[in-house]
Amino acid sequence: MTPTREIMWNVGLDGQIGVYLFLAIPFVLLAFGVARRVWMWRKGQPENRFDQMSNRIIGALRDTVAHGRIVRKSSLYGGIMHFLIFWGFVLLFIGTIIVLIEHDITVPLLGYSFYQGNFYLGYKLVMNAAGIMLIVGVLMAFYRRYAMQPDHIKTAPDDIILLALLLVLAVQGYLVQGFRLAVEMDEWAAWSFVSYPLAILFQELPEGLNRGLHTANWWSHMLTTKIFLGYFAYSKMIHPFTSFANVLLRRTRPLGKLERIEDIEEAETLGVARLEDFTWAQLMNTDACMHCGRCLEFCPTFVTNKPLRPRDLVLQVSGYMADKGGVFSGELGQADNFARFRHGSGPERELIGGVISQPELWDCTTCGACMEHCPVYIEHVPLIVGMRRNLVLEQGEFPAEVTNVFNNLERMSSPYQFPPSQRADWTKRLEQPVPEMAEQAASGTDVEVLFFVGCLGSFDSRNQRTTLALARILQAAGVNFAILGKEETCTGDPAKRIGNEYLAQIMAEQTVETLNQYSFKKIVTACPHCFNAIANEFPEIGGNYEVVHHSQLINELIGSGKIRLDPNSEMMKGTVTYHDPCYLGRYNKEYDAPRSVVQSLPGTGMVEMPRNRNTALCCGGGGGRMFMEETRGARINQTRAQEAIDTGAQTLAAACPFCMTMFEDGINGVGADDVFEVKDIAELVYDSMVKPPDQETGAAD
Amino acid sequence: MASLATIWGRATANRKVSLPGCLAFVALGVLIIAVGEVQDWGWTRIVGATVISIGSIAAGALIGWSDPVRPRITYLISSWGKAIVAILTLIIVGPMLIALVVAFGGLIVGGAEADTGLMLIGVLIAVLLLGITLVTVASAFSLAMRGLWRSRPDEAGETNGRHSA
Incomplete structure (x- = not known):
């Protein structure tokens, strides 16, 4: 006999119709949930995230399907757990599709059956293994939430409901299969290696009871599938859709680049004060969060117990969006409550102050640990800086200590209260003079390396020691270098990250204008903030330079002897x-x-x-x-x-x-x-x- | 040719006309499947399922894409939340729990010719599945009940969507 089985075995006409009839409700709910999310995203500002599509698709498959960004050394347990749940579920889903193709397409339309022989035996083996993968993954998740309880994991009802649903689906599958095998006991039953021992037990029961329990469990399994589908868009289970979309339409620009406000003089709104001020991609970002908490693991504010927790900030914006979207357009699992499952109760709240508090916004060090570890490329820092921009530029609200920084930047072109004429004073402590770019240009001397000293390196007494050491190293190595001296200005990095985009743009443009006057091969700087601004933010304002960090240059000088x-x-x-x-x-x-x-x-x-x-x-x-x-x-x-x-x-x-x-x-x-x-x-x-x-x-x- | 967005715009603008159209599509799909199954026409399954899917997805998308309306359904769900969760839990786990308990009956009534080793493995699997199902479902049920209590409409507005995480 050829190994196979009868699809819809022991299922009456009611079941055969019901399985399709009951599709309608979950599909309406699913489509509603997805459409409402997209509808909300479209409220955001335009942003092009549709370039380099082939790279995006490859990257998305690598990072999501192949788990490239999910299984990481820093979160191995969670990564393996997710891998087991994901692939267990996907394999079972593919198995269901295979049965559908056989039962509803190839056999009735083409008269061709492939669900038999070795294919069938392999299918049974894989499906039984997939069920185990899913169950083991779910149990690992339970163990993590209830026994390990890492600080960054907060358990919401939705997390446990979903895990229970996944587990139940797998167990139901084994039982339905076990009852059929108990009655039919195929020669190849042992290929279903989990259901088979169960079938041996069931076989001892009367056939009528087995058939009855099969029917009851088949219906239960079918309805559970539909409930799961209907619940899909209102739970974190939506993340295969939102997260894949987020990874596919991820940022492709350098991580260290913060977007400019274009035409800042003409802009109607500066920064983000309302949901509609975010870009659509940022709104999608917040919806893609499945509160895994990886953004918290290495976040300095979380580690030191400050109000800002990047995950919660994202979820708060997402919950706010769901409120504005009306009928349960959000996710059920927002931390302790069912906030996203509520009716639209929050449109009256202000985004800053009502949803996100100012301390949360000002606590961020923009270190990027959240973005680095987010498996789905959520960009927390631009969200925060966007709101800071509004506070600084429109509301004039920022920590009092920053006032001096802004004043100094405006008047002295550095965060410190030193005049530009003192920028190169540190050179007086050197044994050999350091030439300035203006002098070299005037004398027609070529300069190979421009040493961009930075404000701290120029004015801060402790950091001047670094500057002196680097200058002496360059001199000892015979590097042909010069500095900008009093012409050097702040790159605008502190102002930009604090949210004073207006000032940041002035500083950046001024620096680029100065740099563009001169000819050199590359820039070296001991300041990673200057390095980042020059490498990632200057190109779009006409500043294209090769820039190296002093550690790279020193390493090269040591290597070359x-x-x-x-x-x-x-x-x-x-x-x-x-x-x-x-x-x-x-x-x-x-x-x-x-x-x-x-x-x-x-x-x-x-x-x-x-x-x-x-x-x-x-x-x-x-x-x-x-x-x-x-x-x-x-x-x-x-x-x-x-x-x-x-x-x-x-x-x-x-x-x-x-x-x-x-x-x-x-x-x-x-x-x-x-x-x-x-x-x-x-x-x-x-x-x-x-x-x-x-x-x-x-x-x- | 009109763009997809334009067509969609028209459809959403005429939601009152489009929505019944979608529901009629769903009804048509159900009819196709029912007739097909009675007549034993296998091909009608995929046709009917496709028609149902298109109709229901279009209906859901159409509502989702429109401006939010008065959220009566959410009030309803919140008010009846506990009952809904209880009924759904019963539907989801009732039959499987009965099946797993009944499985032990097989061990008791098992004939002499039964493969004892396999039966013991079967019992082991049944115990394991029963245990993990009970634990996970009980946790989910209690958390859902607690969550629903917190999300009652009269209380939800006060939490402002903030949480203690």
């Missing part, structure tokens, strides 16, 4: 741990060059902090936070400094002036300044290198 490190150097003996600056690591993916530099230091061991590379905890200084008071929760810089101290290292290697400032304070704050120090990698290298005779001064400063 232009800098020789002294194996007998007494400056560095001991262990160093390296902190990844967010704007170098997460935003620009440079993790290796600084490590390579540290590892090349003679007599120095390197130890990693538990949170490193893309999981590194922010120093707390980005997003303008360095200029603001930190009044809520624990101090981020102290938390990170303590992590560094706990490694047992004696030195923390920094590669960013913002991090330097934050850690100087952080180490003092935890009372470890006599046993632990922070140094920039340029200082570490300069202290350890073989110096030319005129630089025999010892330490970097």
Whole structure:
């Protein structure tokens, strides 16, 4: 006999009609839910997310179907759990489609049956295995929610309802199959390796009872499927649709680039004050969140117990959108309550102040940990900065400490109260002069490298030591370089991240205008914030330059032998741990060059902090936070400094002036300044290198 | 040729006409399937299912794409939430729980010629499935009940969609 089975075995005419008839209700509900979401997204501003479609499709398949962004080293348990649930469910769904094709298309229309023989046996094997995958995945999810209870996971009714529904669907499938096998007991029944032992048990029961239980369970399974489908669009189960759409239509521009407000002088609304001020893609972003909490795992505000939790901010916007959308147009599972399942009760609320509080907006360090770890590319930082822009530009509301920063930027072109004429004062402490671009251009001298010093490197006394060390390294290596001197201006990064887009644009345009006057091969900077702005934000305003971070250039100079490190150097003996600056690591993916530099230091061991590379905890200084008071929760810089101290290292290697400032304070704050120090990698290298005779001064400063 | 958006715009503008049209489509699909099954015409299943799907998806999309109307259905669902959850739970898990319990009857009445090893594996599977079903469904049921209590229309407005996470 050829292995196969009768589809719709033991199902009467009522069932045969019912299975199609009952499709109508869940399809109406599903279509309504999806259409209402798209209807809401369309309320947003236009944004082109339909370019590079082939790349988008490949990326979306890699990151979702193949789980490229879901199974990660930093969240392996959750990733494997999701893989099992997803593939278990998808395989069972494909199995259902195969049966439909056989029963409703190929046999009645073509008279052709493929659901038999080896195909059938393989099908049974795979379907039974898929059921196990699904059940194991669901049990792992239950274990995580109820036993492991990680801080970033908050269980909502919807989470458990869905898991229970998935489990029930799989169990029902085994039972229905078991009852049929108990009556028919095919020769090939053992291929259904889970249902078969159940069938052996059922076989001992009267056939009539088996048939009756089969019918009852078949109906129950069919109705459960329809309930599941109907519930689909109002639960987080919608995420295969919203998340895939979000990943497909993800940002393709560099992560570190914040969009400009075009024609800012003419814009009717500055920043985001209402739901309609977000772009449609941002609204879709908020709907794609399935509250997995990965954005929280490495978020400095979550770790230090501040009001801002990126996941909740996204869900609050999403819930607000659902409220505005009216009838249960949202997701059932918003944290503790059924907020998104309510009638439209919130249109009167203001977005800022009513839905999102100001402390939430101002706590963000824009470190990008949330975006880096979100499996579906939700962009939290642009949402936050959008609302900050409105607060700053339209409402004139921002932390008082920032007022001086804005004033100084306007008057002095830097966040500090130093006149531009003092920008190059640090050069007076060098043994050899540093030429300025204007002089070199006037004398017709070619310049290979433009050293963009940055505001902290120019004016802040601690960071000047880094600047001096780097300048001496460049001089020792014979690099042909020059600085802008008093012509250098802030790139606008702090103003942009704080939300003063108007000022940020002025600063950026001024800097590009200055840079474009000169000819050079590349720019080097010790500031990842300047690096990010020059690399990612200047091109769209006509500033196209090759820019490297000083860690990259130093690494290159060591590699090429232009800098020789002294194996007998007494400056560095001991262990160093390296902190990844967010704007170098997460935003620009440079993790290796600084490590390579540290590892090349003679007599120095390197130890990693538990949170490193893309999981590194922010120093707390980005997003303008360095200029603001930190009044809520624990101090981020102290938390990170303590992590560094706990490694047992004696030195923390920094590669960013913002991090330097934050850690100087952080180490003092935890009372470890006599046993632990922070140094920039340029200082570490300069202290350890073989110096030319005129630089025999010892330490970097 | 009119763009899809234009056609959709017209359809939504004439929702009063379009919606009954969609529902008529669903009814037609049901009729096709019913007649086909009675007459034993296999081909009508896919045709009827397609017609039902198109009609119901169009109806849902049409309502979803229109401006929100007075949310009476949500009030209704919220008011009857507990009863709905209880009934659905019974439909979903009642038959399977009976089946899993009855499975143990097979062990008791099992004949001498039954394969004991396989039966024991069957019992093990049945116990496992029964256990995990009871635990998961009980958790979901209690959470749904609690969630529904919190989402009652008269209380929901006060929470403003904020939560304690």
